[in-house]
Amino acid sequence: MTTVTLETCLANILIVLTLTTCTCGQRNPSDRSAMQGECSRFDYEHKLLERLVVMELAQKTVDEAERKLWVGITELQKELKNKSKEIADLNAAITQLRTDMNTGFTQLTSPVIFKVKKSPSVYISGSDVILFDNVETNVGGAFSVDHGFFKAPVAGTYSFALQVCCYPKTWVSYDIKVRGQQAGETRAGDNSFYDCSTEVTVHTLAVGNEVWVQHRDGNGVDKHWATFSGVLLNAANVAV
Template structure:
């Protein structure tokens, strides 16, 4: 009978496990702590099979308290299936194991598996089982958790540093690989000697002489920054005798420079040069300052111009 039980141990244990889990899943809600074992089916099955095999091996391995070598074996509580008779052959105990409210199902399963692996090992052939220092095992597991958390944090920090280095590399590559950015545009005369300007009117410098990087749009009369950086801009404007004109150099909707040209006795020209920092997408253009002045002189001998260039990428 004993040999038959051992031969069919695995199949019988699997059947018992299925019955056990079925009954456990049907427990009332008041047994939620027991039903929580179903959340870890792989661990539960291994622990169950270890306990099952421990009861049918020769000699059997059982859980009891205060067992001593040679003491009477409680055959009513445990089926021994042994050749050694009704006496305890040897005890194997947890060393100073204490369960409290902080003990989790994970810890209990580790206790059972570790205990079963040791007591069911070939050491049984020598009729000796060493005590299992479970608290030390748990401490080592906790220490490994701390190390794993530290490694995870280090990995996260390394990924962050790598992302920063990647951005820095891309910025540096853009600085090295960028094409020159510069433009120069004149105000075409179209056969007229002067152009009358309305209030706050944008000045369209439509005769493009240079447009490296294609960032100046002649039909809009504006420059659109392709890269973030430091730029230099210059405006030259002329006014006829007895008239004057005031223009603003605009960055988006903000004034960053201005130029005034005009004289009562002579034709007059004036210019303004400024350096400013732009973000990619910022727009720079020239605009009439309110209603100050009325005329731009566009004689072919006078050059009204708007120029700009990228000095440095930021």
């Protein structure tokens, strides 16, 4: 069965109305008077139907435009939904990155470890900075043998340990200094025996913060080598 569209039906109606009007206009003069009323009625109906056809065609155009508009809106909504998911995924990635930066994972940073010793031959007096002349390990190169300072290469939490020992009937006291402030103290001494003292301290440092060991007082010289060590526990963004 052949499908006839609405536009074809409307066009056929216009053709019929046009032919009817033309027929009325082509009557003989003697017949026109009798047909005047009939032609006037046909003319009115023709114009009315013509307007209806035009309105129907216009409505069809509006309907088609509305359909295309809704198709476009639907596609836009799908695209916005996809973009929203992309933005949500990006925000989640940024949040995870911030968490990793704030928490700090040592695997994200090169390890920082050092252990140094001071031999008894290194002379100290007053409040000298202790120069540890023997390096056992210095991973990351953050400890300076020349100056006796450890300088934090990355921000994070560090642990430091200091041990000193002295002969009988002598005593000695060392301080751990963090950013110029006392952060720990070792004091060793005994009248009858060799004596040792150990101090462990944990601090959060910013990049470039310095840590060192400083002589406080005492009348003895280390029997065994004094040792100073440190390790980066975890890296984190900090401002100290």
